[in-house]
């Protein structure tokens with residue numbers, strides 16, 4: 001197999017990589033389709049709890065007391081839904097990078113259709129149960145989608161694949177823990193269903209990058225290091241994200257510990273990052289940088305946990 005150029009800063013031939021990975025995409029697409037379960041958003045929504053809203057149909061305006069959901073669960077649901085809502089931007093990014101032909105194109109469209117279901121289901125649930133202010137939610141959607149989403153590595157396949165592998169797992173964890181935080185078995189069931197989809201998406205991309213590692217270990221290693229070091233959640237440009245992310249972290253729905261130990265580590269382990277013997281000098285250098293970054297994340301995660309515990313004790317006094 002033809003080797004791809006692999007020095008950092010030198011462009012790897014993206015078209016060659018697309019072609020070389022095509023059979024892997026085809027095999028993993030088949031695997032995905034054999035494992036993905038059909039499901040219906042309408043079955044997850046308690047429609048009979050719904051009431052007409054004010055405005056055109058003269059129903060009842062939304063009030064915060066309409067729903068018993070904890071504030072942080074509402075915040076997390078809003079962040080998760082807005083993140084799902086930006087699907088047209090994500091589709092644009094991956095369709096541009098992967099193309100719309102062959103197995104790549106089939107995957108791009110299938111993935112987009114599955115992701116579309118997530119936003120539909122979450123919005124129906126929130127609207128029917130009156131869990132969040134529907135006007136604020138709609139305005140936030142408009143702002144967020146108009147800002148769009150940009151791939152941090154638009155020219156680089158390996159970076160993009162590494163990013164989505166981590167990001168799919170991050171959304172899985174975030175959806176699942178958001179479900180638990182609602183205290184509502186219906187929301188929990190819905191979010192567990194969505195999380196199961198995200199997990200299959202993660203496996204697809206994780207397998208793809210595993211194959212890329214075999215083609216060009218040094219460049220794949222560099223891509224992983226760059227992506228881990230610069231990782232941001234896909235919804236990071238939501239208005240007020242920092243404040244929302246902090247309350248989500250304080251509630252243990254998604255924090256640095258989970259990011260490091262439940263998102264980054266398991267994927268790095270699957271790629272056998274720290275056991276590989278096929279790296280050249282550039283790959284070794286990138287691996288050392290990654291190890292240092294993971295240590296730094298450990299320190300930061302521990303510090304956050306200490307602060308959170310101190311805060312909890314203060315509040316319980």
Ligand SMILES: [Fe+2]
Pocket residue numbers: 084115118171198
């Ligand atoms: Fe999703």
Ligand SMILES: [Fe+2]
Pocket residue numbers: 115168171197198201
């Ligand atoms: Fe996904």
